[in-house]
Amino acid sequence: MKSIKQFIYLVFAVMFSYSYAQQTPASPQKEAISIKGATAYIGNGNQIENSIIVFENGKITYVGTDQSQAKGKVINAEGKNVYPGFIAPNSTLGLVEVDAVRASDDERELGKMLPHVRSIIAYNTESKLVESMRPNGVLMGQITPRGGRISGTSSIVQFDAWNWEDAIIKENDAVHVNWPSGFSRSGNWYDADRRYEQNKDYQKEVDELKTYFKSASVYKETSQEIDLAKRAMQGVFDGNKNLFIHVNGEKEIRDVISFQKEINFNNLTIVGGYQAHQLADELKEAGISVLIQRVHSVPNFEDDDYDLPYKLPKILHEAGVLVALEGSGDMERQNSRNLPFYAGTAVAYGLDKNEALKMITLNTAKILGIDDQVGSLEVGKDATLFISEGDALEMRGNKLMKAFIQGRDISLESHQTELYKRYSEKYENE
Template sequence: MKNTIQYIGVALFCAFFGTAQQAPAPAQTGTVVIEGATAHLGNGEVIENSLIIFEEGKLSFVGPATTKIARKGTQIKGEGKHVYPGFIAPSTSLGLIEINAVRATDDQDELGEMIPHVRSLIAYNAESKVVESMRPNGVLLGQITPMGGRISGTSSIVQFDAWNWEDAAVKVDDGIHLRWPNTFRQGKWWQGEERGYHQNEEYQEQVTKVEVFLKNARAYGDGAGEGLNPAFAAMQGTFDGSQKLYVYADGEKEIIDAITLAKDSGVKNVVLVGGYHAYKITDFLKENDIPVLVQFTHNLPVFEDEDYDLPYKLPKLLVDAGLLVGLQNGEASNFQTRNLAFYAGQLVGQGMDKENALKLITGNSATILGIDENYGTLAQGKSATLFVSEGDALDMRGNRLTHAFIDGREISLETHQTELWKRYSEKYETGK
């Protein structure tokens, strides 16, 4: 039986990797002009009849099509279409795991509890077919984040069209990821405990371990440590402000405890990830200038006494409170990251303005991740990382890309998924 399972795993691996990813696009050589489309700039603004020009990977003009300026190079007719900045997926392990059932393709976590020196970037698989499948939905960049442990490691931000991790890197080692302990835990029914939530008796002990680690890491940076300690050395960017500390917490107490401890330990920039109950303590978050990468909206409430639609409206509640908010895929499977646009679209149904919803996966996420100088919005001088859609990209009925560019390079929108779609569309049309 064991051998049979191994054979099946190998067969799946071979089938999945039987054909390589589309070859990355070459560098942009000429000028590209997109005229007549509705341009959604990613900062809340819209240009109905737009003119977008880019060359050498940078946007040279973004404005109304009525502007008198020379049109040269490749011209794309945008009438009736929409242009968006490339969507950004924070806090994802894309490229670190391909098939959950095949251990050889799973490199998203390492052994150990406090391992900030584990770098996700060097394990990133630029030829991942799962990564490739993000592009037809407009997801063109991502923060590749390690999982596991209390301090999981160091993330990096990449673009999704590259030969290898060196080519993919947009921002190297941007932050450390701390998964805060919970005050309550699920009952281990298989060990005789009752189902449901129980108080975590080890919470304070777990918090103390984090506190001691942060204080020792700070002392190490101040010269108090002896010898080389890779874990402590990896934390220094969080104390000098060159890296951010991404804290994963959901409950009110957990959020307050985590942010207070991080600030008291000398961490300069903290980002809250998850924040399920963050809407209850928005004043605290604003006071401490904490942005939130909130969980995806397609979810169910955790507790019985919560509003049935809390996950749907949570990002809007935080935005309405004046917080800087971005959307992330949370604990959903990696492949669901391609639905990022539809998570944002869900907020429109909750009353959020469509352009503000778009900001949660473009301009806001770029600002939170620290890549807003080049990505996240359509503006002169920024990277030409954008796409053209036949309709509303936040609606699955309109999210049909015709062109996509990363740093001005026109990338392929063909993937394993589109191949299957075409194959079975033909089968359906023929009635066989």
């Protein structure tokens, strides 16, 4: 009986999820498009007043102030702002649709060392959550698996595609490792007397991870024996893949820095990095970049500054560390649309606005290894950008007028905007 009820719930969930069809992906760009008169926030720290931006065949061909460069269809954006598309790294968008429906949850696999698990083949371009990112200017993301000691391999996509093959910007860009934690919290989250307890197996777990990496580094494939997991690791050692290590504690981050020196690889990024500011100088010297945990968080410890999560981007930036913002955590897929507001909060706590913008555009692109394609409004890059009526890092100002992905004029409608319009009309008529 229980299984029958679960089946019925699943059927209704699927029927409801398809009652609002996703917007059809836009057609390829057919003519030149010029955006005229806007303030262009380039994404590299610069901005241009009364700008002209031209793009053809999905690529930017001119950015400047010479109005005579306009060609093709001209969009008058006077008084508006133009931004490069925002990028959401370390995201599970498209891997889970409804948390309570197990059949729609494909963010993790069983096992411990899973570098060969590729998130991209599970990515759902029809996801309603993915579609709802676009009205806030979040047009791209790094789709990342979860679970295990080595979760798997991520890929980077744009959010207007028929299928995952169409969506790819960079396939198999990075391997993701969950570093062991030196401490764990006892009890449930609602217990007032929860305490941190030392992980007695911490060093054993670190040694196990090191042994796996050393074994993978000397792996030689033969026709008689193929290890798919170790084959997937080879890109980390030859520089074709980045390594993303998810870690937060000061001791653990220090051990990651030592791990980098011992294994000797270059493309390393720390994800989370709650206490990264304690080791900012060491991170800069080692050339390790940081994807900072969700800015809209509360402090982890009683003796932390109340505003530490808000000002962490500024602290690390001023120390010379390459920083970008990510949004993993509770309800991370729904909250990914708040990415520009994480940057806006960092501005409110002292970070320069153009530097904050870089943390969700060009800095992110550099960390992901796609800065030759996206991340800034520069000639030769993809025309993935949008026009906002106001400041896109501020909730009231982030109101998109137009958005383009690789030059395609994409829809900004979603099931949420449809419901907004429906109920707006209802109350307007009463």
